[in-house]
Amino acid sequence: MIDRIGHPFRNPELLQQALRHRSAGAPHNERLEFLGDAMLNLVVAEALYARWPKADEGALTRARAALVRESALAELARRLELGPRLELGPGEMKSGGERRDSILADALEAVIAAIYLDAGFEACRATVLPWFDVELERLPAGKVEKDPKTRLQEWLQGRQLPRPEYILLETRGDDHARIFLVSCRTSEPSLEEQAEGSSLRAAEQAAAERILARLEAR
Known part of the structure; x- marks a missing residue:
């Protein structure tokens, strides 16, 4: 698979492992995902640091978070057509695991690690950065919006109101495909919204976004 990813693997077994979900058995992609997450953060941080010479740490951190968040990586994985190539166990296949954001994002990170192990950092950076060209161009230099939880807290604090409370209501699904309801x-004002996510943080952010929408609509 060279066309979409853009890297000709010398060791195809690395790519095969990167696309094997743990439900399909060992060797699966979880260790590669761990390494790929670190590589991706480095590549994106380096690119932002070079592009935005006057941006402060907060702006750089928010921009990196926007680029590497789960939903963004899942969308990128879809553009690279990773979903149909994933190796999943029967249960995940039946439940549509190849379309799930968490599985796609994890696979993308694993592929990044596979490229790094196959050819080194320079080749990894040269392959991965072009994937983010469109998203990097869309970011307003140094002015990336803060995440919903931060914005909600600042909205309340600016009016001297109590901080929001986040409560985990439910966790369901297998260990490798958890869904959190928050x-x-x-x-003050008395509002409540619920949201789901494939991580606790993602669910909290989604719920905060819904509260913000109600507050800003008043």
Whole structure:
């Protein structure tokens, strides 16, 4: 698979492992995912540092978070057509695992690690950075919006109101495909919204976004 990814693997077994979900058995892609997450953060951080010479740490951190968040990586994995190539166990295949954001994002990170192990950092950076060209160009230099939880807290603090409360209501699914249901509550004004996510943080952010939308609509 060279066309979409853009890297000719000298060791195809690395790519095969990167696309094998743990539900399909060992060797699967979880260790590669761990390494790929670190490589991706380095590549993106380096690119932002070079592009935005006057941006402060906060702006750089928010920009990196926007680029490497799960939903963004999953969309990129779809553009690279990784979903149909994933090796999944029967249960994940039946539940549509090849379309799930968490599985796609993890596979993308694993592929990044596979490229790094196959050819080194320079080749990894040269392959991965072009994947983010469109997203990098769309980012307003030094002015990336803060995440919903931060914005909600600042909205409340700016009006001297209590901080929001986040409550984990439910966790379901297998260990490798957890879904979290979270409630976000504010006491003044009294509002509550619930949201799901493939991580606790993602669910909290989604719930905070819904509270913000209600506050800003008032």
